[in-house]
Amino acid sequence: MILKIAFRNILRHKRRTFISAITVAFGLMLFILFDSLMGGMDRASQENMVNLTDGSLKIYSREYAAEKMAYPLKYGIRNVNPLMEYIKTLPEVTGITPRVAFLTEIIIGERSLRTVGSVIQPDTDPKVFTLPKYIHGGRFFSTNNTQEVILGKKLAEDLGVGIGDTVLLSARTRFEANNAMDFEVVGLLETPAPFINESGIFITCQAANQFLDIQGFVTELDIHVPWSKTEDINAYVKRINIIKDKISAQFSGYTVNTFHDLNSAFLEMMSGKRAAQSLIAFFILLIGAVGIVNTILMSVYERIREVGVLRALGIKPKEIRRMFLYEGILIGLIGALMGMVAAFLINIWMVNSGLDMTAFMKNMDSSQMPITGLFFGQWNINAFITALFLGTLISACAAVFPARKAGKITPTQCLKFQ
Amino acid sequence: MLVLIKMAFRNIRRNKRRSLLALVSVSLSLFMIIFLQGYISGMKRSVIYNSTKNESGHIQLVTKDYLENKRFKPVIYNIENPAELITYLKDDPVIQKEIELITERIFFGVLLQYEGNNKAVIAFGGDNEQEKKLLMLDRSVVQGVYLNESGSLGHKEREILIGQKVAETLKLKVGDTFKVLVSGSDYSLHIPTLKVAGIFKTRLNSLDDTTFQVSLKDAQEILNTGGGSQQILIMLKDYQKAEEITQMIQRKLDADARFASIQALSWKQSGGFAQMMESMEQIYGLIYFIIALLGSFIITNVMMMVVLERRKEIGIIKSMGFSRFEILSLFLMEGSILGLIGSISGVVTGTIVTSYFVINGLDLTSMISQLNMPIDNVIKFVITIPGIISTMFIGIIVAAIVSVLPSRQAAKMKVVDAIKSV
Incomplete structure (x- = not known):
């Protein structure tokens, strides 16, 4: 029942839900695409080592x-x-x-x-x-x-x-x-x-x-x-x-x-680079999370009278808390799904046609690199699963704070509020 | 207008927590930009410093034929009369004023072989005294001594200062002598005897692992250049002026028939890492913009909600006679003020944290010790006042841009609908 209310509340403000979800979606999309590109680069350089140089x-x-x-x-x-x-x-x-x-x-x-x-x-x-x-x-x-x-x-x-x-x-x-x-x-x-x-x-x-x-x-x-x-x-x-x-x-x-032994230094550097890239994606997600906190906080204030009515009808603070938490999770879930779909579509292109970075690399001494300027993405189911998980988790965390706030308000406070 | 600003401020204070969120997100993204900028500029400075010092100079003079075969560092397309050229340039008071240092150099590739071990290296022929101020290997000698003119015994043996990793690969020690095969400027083969006078360790792989230094005179004799030098390097008092002075020098070279075949190149034109860092600049600019956009996204978010929330108010002030434009500016102002305050706090915290790294540097030894790039192991960040100010502007402008959409929405509302809404 609580879940149903949460769902209906989300649908009440389609645009607001959309804006919050899209921040999460964008962050997750970048995360998946980074992963794909980095993974593709790693794979290509490793295949070059195995098939051509070492x-x-x-x-x-x-x-x-x-x-x-x-x-x-x-x-x-x-x-x-x-x-x-x-x-x-x-x-x-x-x-x-x-x-x-x-x-x-x-x-x-x-x-x-x-x-x-x-x-x-x-x-x-x-x-x-x-x-x-x-x-x-x-x-x-x-x-x-x-x-x-x-x-x-x-x-x-x-x-x-x-x-x-x-x-x-x-x-x-x-x-x-x-x-x-x-x-x-x-x-x-x-x-x-x-x-x-x-x-x-x-x-x-x-x-x-x-x-x-x-x-x-x-x-x-x-x-x-x-x-x-x-x-x-x-x-x-x-x-x-x-x-x-x-x-x-x-x-x-x-x-x-x-x-792997022969190229350990290079492979280590690649994984270091990857960590840096994930960090950036994480920051983006964090900004997305702030958006979710904001959205839910908004709905709490907006619906403070409703909360009062619900409390007066006998719904427990725990359930109120859960309702807002569900809202946050649902927004995160929607965002994650949108991000995954977008990443999926872009990745189709990246895996098949590759990203041409030759123009950026023409000044580099590429003889030290194990791959050429054409970068291909790769499919990594784990990245998609991680994105889904991460998106939901971050939005759940983001929703905890405003949800707790909503739970704490007493019915009289709510109904007095104009 | 003043009334609008007042109203905007009051509106921001109405919901402090929400405003704080917007501020924090803008600050966070500007903080990241300042930090990243400090890191990239530090790296760039390190690369430019090292690669101009070690390779290209701020301005490099070479013959046009040399330029076409640059990858091979040929020793047959030399500047035949380097001393004449140097005096010619120094005679010009305008150019003379800008020059910090001007010196001749010869680079040539050699295969070093010592007791069955092989190593491909680039020999570096330079003026021993001048190079103390330029390449500065005299400060990095770990064994033996720096080169001095009297140490070389001419045809018998020529003293060299060798990179520590080269020495390690070849198992060379101070005092060892060996022969190398080089093809000279006269197309013939020469087999000089080299003696290791000293070993240097700069911690830069691009030097330690691939070079040895020999005096300019020895290099000219080994290669039989007839007094010619492959290139002339100019270091300026201000490297930012390189392009302007390069053009000046080029005009001067073109004016004299003796130097018609010579080309002047600024460090930005001579290729290599310095140029690469320069061309990466645009990409970083784009990244900064995206980060600012993401941070400001929260402002859009907040503003959209604000507009929805205040529909009734908008209806009332509209019916009181506020024009469309005034409503638009009211909300735009609100977004911009959030952007402004957020930007300032982000820039301030960013500058404070980055300053720590400006003073202490960031140790990247574990990451780059294997790379053959001219980067110092400890990168000292660089922050510049124009950089800080432009970042702040990016923040403010992006915040204003992203609040346009919700503000327009507010301005477009019809009075009746707005008042009627709950």
């Missing part, structure tokens, strides 16, 4: 891991074969490939740039990294015995080279001699990972045998464990951590890292 898991020798910032070619993985054979037997692993990272200088006439190159095995590499998918112009490595190089598209554009041109690479070999060699550009990469577009250099291991004198030597093994779109990041990391432990237990002398 793989799910990476194995180094212990010595190499300790000095990997220096890209030393002196500490390779000994006994590659037993390690690879073992990993291939793991049911979840769908691909494993060796790579060697080397610091190199790429030179075309007066233009030169120093960056990290990768030696890859063309037949097994695509099972771990999705590079072939992003070849925009040219082709992936065809035969292994020629001196071919694949470059990031942006890098090639800056250097002024195209398919078929020759570039000079210079590096130290494994035996610390300087070496330089001509390579033919056969493919250009345009990936969602800016780092590859701007400074990616890939050569085959056959070419590297001569160039870096590595003779089958590898510094890292990269492992791919499929990650489905529906699987949450934490579940995935947990799953690959089990594989990490298995490998570590079986073989000593190696360091096994998940992509």
Whole structure:
């Protein structure tokens, strides 16, 4: 009965209810959209790490891991074969490939740039990294015995080279001699990972045998464990951590890292950013809550005579209190639903077309970021549930104060009031 | 008009609690704006300070060919006669007056290799004495000594001051010598021997992790520039004037055939983080506006209720001869007064809290220590009087705007309907 009265009271002032509800709706909408965008960014950068830059898991020798910032070619993985054979037997692993990272200088006439190159095995590499998918112009490595190089598209554009041109690479070999060699550009990469577009250099291991004198030597093994779109990041990391432990237990002398370990600093920064964003959304909700307090306080004063009549009819103060509380909750609920619908509609667009921030990011040194300027949202049911819960809770809290006030008034006070 | 203001004030006092709510929400949002502004300006100042000092200067002079290949920091498109150019500029009394410091620099990329470890770095050739006032690495030397001209033994070995993280990666210690391969301004390869004279630690990753300093003379000899320098950096007494003076310098350069190929760039044009911060400014402006709008939303809310509540009164004063315009101004005034008082209190509290951070700074070490951005670890907030005043205006204006709708509604009411309503 009390609920019915509360409901009728809300309908009495449609516009006022609407205004209060819309503040809550706006706050919750922003909350959901922030979450979607941030989640989408997180997901995209994590997928880039897994599919393009780091793989799910990476194995180094212990010595190499300790000095990997220096890209030393002196500490390779000994006994590659037993390690690879073992990993291939793991049911979840769908691909494993060796790579060697080397610091190199790429030179075309007066233009030169120093960056990290990768030696890859063309037949097994695509099972771990999705590079072939992003070849925009040219082709992936065809035969292994020629001196071919694949470059990031942006890098090639800056250097002024195209398919078929020759570039000079210079590096130290494994035996610390300087070496330089001509390579033919056969493919250009345009990936969602800016780092590859701007400074990616890939050569085959056959070419590297001569160039870096590595003779089958590898510094890292990269492992791919499929990650489905529906699987949450934490579940995935947990799953690959089990594989990490298995490998570590079986073989000593190696360091096994998940992509999560390798990028912990960045991922931590992302979650810090997320906390800041939620804080802003929370502030907005707070302002919405003030609106609700205001609305209910208003109705209390406006209906003070009614309250008196109700009290005179024998309705208890507790019930009066509950009536106003219900009103607040109902307004919050309506606001939450409106916010959810609005967020749902905008999110359809954000998930499918993405938010183009390239214009804002053009001045940034994006090579340090794991994603490009096109941000996609993602669906997160939890955010919607949280919004509903939060909206209702905040409005309930906001209604407590004016409701208590209404409950305290005596019938005579009410009826005297003009 | 005075009567209207009086009435508006009295109306505000009629329901103190409700007015207080509106005030609090406006203050809260302005407080947030002031705080955010202080933080962003502090960050911006830190970035501009560091990136102009370390990279671009307030004004940078380079050749047009260099500019086209900027990403590669080429050493073949040099200013051939830097000393001549510096005297030429200094001879102009107007420009001379604005200049704090003018110096030559050469940046060049090198692959450093030491005992099998590799690191790509940017070598930084600058005048040892001048750089004490500019890059100021002499204050950050943690091991060994700062560079001095007599320490370098010319062709035998050249002294360098190396970043602490570079040294750590390469396992270099003070006194170690090693060879590097560089391609010079004459397109040929040179293999100088470098000796670590000192190690610096500035806590800025963009320096500690990617650079070493070498004297300008050594850099010119290593690269065989024939006395040329890649760029000339100018620091001004007031960096805000950069654009104006850049244009002045450009006109002067264009006037002389010797310097026809040289381009002057202010720090806002030379790209990088300083420019990025500048372009972010507009986005932040929009965010401030949205926050103010949200805070003022409560005013709309309050005003709408006020109008509904006072329908009868509106009818009465209308029948007493108040014009539409007067009713409109009455309610507009009420909203604006709420906005004004709220803005003032928000700005005052905001300024007080932000002042704390202006003095003590906010420690962001844990967040940015991994980033390669030219930001100090402790950010000191910046508040400016124009910033505070404009924020206050945003508050007042937005409050006035949002009270237009309910006020118009009040003004439009028909006398008979208004009086009849309960």
